[in-house]
Amino acid sequence: MATVKTVLRKTKLADGSYPIALRVSKDRKSKFFQTIFRAFPMEWDHSKGSFTKNNSNNTQNNRLLLKFRDRALKILSDLEMETDDFTLKDFENRFRIIQNPVQQNVFYFWDEIIEEFIFAGRTGNARANKGCYNSLRTFNKSTQLNFKEVTPSFLYKYEAFLRSRGGSDGGIGVRMRTIRALYNFAIDRKIAKELEYPFKIYKVSKLKGRSLKKALTLEEVIKIRNLDLTKYPSLLNSRNYFIFSFYTRGMNFADMMKLEWRDTDHDKIYYKRSKTKGNFKIKIVLPVQEILNYYKEFATDTKYVFPILLRNNLTPTQLENRKHKTLIRYNKELKEIASMCGIDKNLTSYVARHSFANCLKQKGVATDIISESMGHQNLAVTQAYLKEFDNAVLDDAIEILV
Numbered sequence: 528m529a530t531v532k533t534v535l536r537k538t539k540l541a542d543g544s545y546p547i548a549l550r551v552s553k554d555r556k557s558k559f560f561q562t563i564f565r566a567f568p569m570e571w572d573h574s575k576g577s578f579t580k581n582n583s584n585n586t587q588n589n590r591l592l593l594k595f596r597d598r599a600l601k602i603l604s605d606l607e608m609e610t611d612d613f614t615l616k617d618f619e620n621r622f623r624i625i626q627n628p629v630q631q632n633v634f635y636f637w638d639e640i641i642e643e644f645i646f647a648g649r650t651g652n653a654r655a656n657k658g659c660y661n662s663l664r665t666f667n668k669s670t671q672l673n674f675k676e677v678t679p680s681f682l683y684k685y686e687a688f689l690r691s692r693g694g695s696d697g698g699i700g701v702r703m704r705t706i707r708a709l710y711n712f713a714i715d716r717k718i719a720k721e722l723e724y725p726f727k728i729y730k731v732s733k734l735k736g737r738s739l740k741k742a743l744t745l746e747e748v749i750k751i752r753n754l755d756l757t758k759y760p761s762l763l764n765s766r767n768y769f770i771f772s773f774y775t776r777g778m779n780f781a782d783m784m785k786l787e788w789r790d791t792d793h794d795k796i797y798y799k800r801s802k803t804k805g806n807f808k809i810k811i812v813l814p815v816q817e818i819l820n821y822y823k824e825f826a827t828d829t830k831y832v833f834p835i836l837l838r839n840n841l842t843p844t845q846l847e848n849r850k851h852k853t854l855i856r857y858n859k860e861l862k863e864i865a866s867m868c869g870i871d872k873n874l875t876s877y878v879a880r881h882s883f884a885n886c887l888k889q890k891g892v893a894t895d896i897i898s899e900s901m902g903h904q905n906l907a908v909t910q911a912y913l914k915e916f917d918n919a920v921l922d923d924a925i926e927i928l929v
Contacts, residue, residue: 529603549599563671632673636674651847741872752814769879784835787831835850
């Protein structure tokens with residue numbers, strides 16, 4: 528026989544309260560379904576599974592909890608009439624499909640998705656989703672929001688809110704794509720209805736970053752490589768990271784951070800790109816060898832080439848936090864380096880990859896070869912990288928007419 532009870536979970540939250548869940552038990556097994564509620568121990572009656580009078584809104588909250596229990600009991604009754612062999616998984620599938628205010632809460636569902644990202648080691652996705660979560664919660668002024676309330680009008684108002692805070696098309700586009708992905712997850716899991724999908728009307732494609740990524744010329748890269756940092760030793764690592772990235776086909780910072788000594792041999796570097804999972808084998812050219820020699824001489828006790836991860840066996844969350852913290856400093860120091868070299872461009876870690884593509888193009892290398900060297904899945908991505916250089920060629924061509 529299956530039973531249902533609302534219970535106070537044992538995991539203590541930051542404010543000292545505990546989450547309230549619906550516990551469904553069958554065949555000596557239990558499954559918990561989180562609600563939007565939380566309570567302090569003095570506000571909860573364990574035997575009755577309800578709020579006490581110490582809770583300021585106990586009457587209304589208990590009514591809603593009763594609705595949750597009644598809904599669960601109705602589903603169990605239906606399943607028992609259909610078959611004696613149903614499982615808790617059968618109940619979960621039925622329970623999630625039934626329309627209810629808990630499952631349709633955007634922020635509650637979002638918490639689940641963020642936890643799934645963290646569990647899967649996709650900590651970058653988790654961080655991006657958490658940032659968007661906090662932004663939307665600030666705009667909404669509460670965590671009470673159902674998917675059916677996320678209408679095109681709601682999204683236009685959120686866009687206006689972001690612009691009022693200095694948001695650009697590119698930045699707003701990132702937020703909206705994150706919300707769109709969340710809504711798609713909710714539809715796939717039968718929590719939101721496809722008929723109410725707001726992105727059929729609100730088009731994220733209109734939000735495109737208009738600022739061109741300014742790639743460096745080879746002469747500017749060489750300026751950075753030859754920059755005398757004797758008086759500025761604190762900038763040495765950032766300069767090395769940038770030059771290493773450029774001469775390893777634009778290896779991104781996350782992959783450099785996790786690069787191990789065992790990934791190198793006498794003339795090759797082997798690694799798997801985190802973003803695309805593509806395998807790379809890269810020839811070690813002189814600038815790269817010089818950097819490897821430097822870090823070999825001053826090697827730390829870790830298995831990593833660069834002194835970014837200061838110990839082995841970090842968790843995915845610790846890796847993400849370390850990357851985030853170090854990347855901020857890295858990009859800040861790159862701007863100092865650009866200023867010292869007289870380079871009037873916004874120098875960031877990503878510029879190394881963009882510059883690599885453009886410098887190859889300047890040397891007459893075919894686009895398909897550039898595409899393959901960077902691990903792009905199609906030429907369109909590579910062509911986007913090379914767009915700025917193509918415009919420069921056109922500008923030079925016009926000079927002939929002057």
